[in-house]
Amino acid sequence: MITLKQAKTIIEAAEAKATSIGQPMNIAVADEGGNLIAHVRMDGAWIGSIDISIKKAYTSRAFDISTKDLAEHSQSGGQFFGIHASNNGKIMVFAGGIPLRHAGKVVGAIGVSGGNAPQDGQTAGAAGTRKSYWEQP
């Protein structure tokens, strides 16, 4: 279980990365149930990305996959094309959502939105020790 304290630590790591690349971001952390634990919108970050960051976190936990990886299967012609129409509009199929794991199990996810796809993915990734994984200290 991710505590609020841990979620804040994860968000701070993402904030630091976003600051270092000069791109203000929306950052959200969801729990094992896919439910939001915490969200921040950095000063100057897009208001349209509030919703997207929260939904990227949901999506990553909903399918235990990074939204970047999900994106590969969700384009027209792909095996999951149309998945973005499920879950009452809560599914985001572009980079920035990453599952958070502990002891080999997905315990939540982070969602980042505010820049281009590489920037979003990079910022989300910085919040964990490596892509798609986050281990508690």
Place this chain on the structure above:
Amino acid sequence: MITLKQAKTIIEAAEAKATSIGQPMNIAVADEGGNLIAHVRMDGAWIGSIDISIKKAYTSRAFDISTKDLAEHSQSGGQFFGIHASNNGKIMVFAGGIPLRHAGKVVGAIGVSGGNAPQDGQTAGAAGTRKSYWEQP
């Protein structure tokens, strides 16, 4: 304009109050446009209140009124009965949302959800210097 730093300070004040009354809460801060700046769900707080806290903040800014005061006019027979059906389900008509003011102007709002009405209102109120008002330090 409320900065993220200020929003975090407001949220921390509400967290401290929630802790002191022993009731974990969801706390959200919205900006002048009604858009979310930050949200936290304290450990053990209701997942159904994530959405409510965000919408209480929106509602308070949307009508420059505390949701407690709005509630008085929104019951059956009241002048605003039915307002909860507007704004695509974003209007909450029970205590816990309070406008944040600076220099006499509403610049955003706080929304709190997780306990009974007095607890929600009390926690939101603690984030300002007095009911319905918040002045920047």
Place this chain on the structure above:
Amino acid sequence: MITLKQAKTIIEAAEAKATSIGQPMNIAVADEGGNLIAHVRMDGAWIGSIDISIKKAYTSRAFDISTKDLAEHSQSGGQFFGIHASNNGKIMVFAGGIPLRHAGKVVGAIGVSGGNAPQDGQTAGAAGTRKSYWEQP
């Protein structure tokens, strides 16, 4: 058929009234099909009332009735209680919506939101020659 030019004239009349009572308003005019012709939000008017003004206009045309009159039947215990849940959330059951008539026939409606019920109703009424009626010059 109400033209855009006529809709603007109606809105200007409502704006003048709102100014005279010192309460900034959202004002919307819908056509015979209930579809929006024009909307304005006066400086300082509530952002939550954008949606409400548009929906009051829709509601008034949808049932050829002022929303003030509809309100009387839509409270708990009334013959239309629950009507606010119909039409995908587009029905507003409090004062501020008034049908616009020409040659005895409803040709559209005005919706006003931004103050208390009497203010909203008064402002909408000022846009016609008398309550619930508007005749082309």
Place this chain on the structure above:
Amino acid sequence: MITLKQAKTIIEAAEAKATSIGQPMNIAVADEGGNLIAHVRMDGAWIGSIDISIKKAYTSRAFDISTKDLAEHSQSGGQFFGIHASNNGKIMVFAGGIPLRHAGKVVGAIGVSGGNAPQDGQTAGAAGTRKSYWEQP
């Protein structure tokens, strides 16, 4: 902050352009928070475009980008494919929405809908001094 008076001036410029190309349009202006300031539907313009014009204005402000540019990244295979499923259906990914800037900062947006993509974009563009920019007089 865009005033209602300024929004009307912007809309009139768009109306003039729409008239000159012989294509009636829906035109909307949103503020810094993405909230509607004013909307007009020119006589004969599509009723389906009421909603689209309002949402194009929201989208342009939500991501500080023209919807024409956003469209390029939002097709199948693009880095933002699926973004149209976010923000509860408020994201439009085709031409006609343009951010309005003042002193280098996005302060709102215009949304136009009623013709083909070039016509919509052209009409929105005419409301500013140059593509994607609008400076207060």
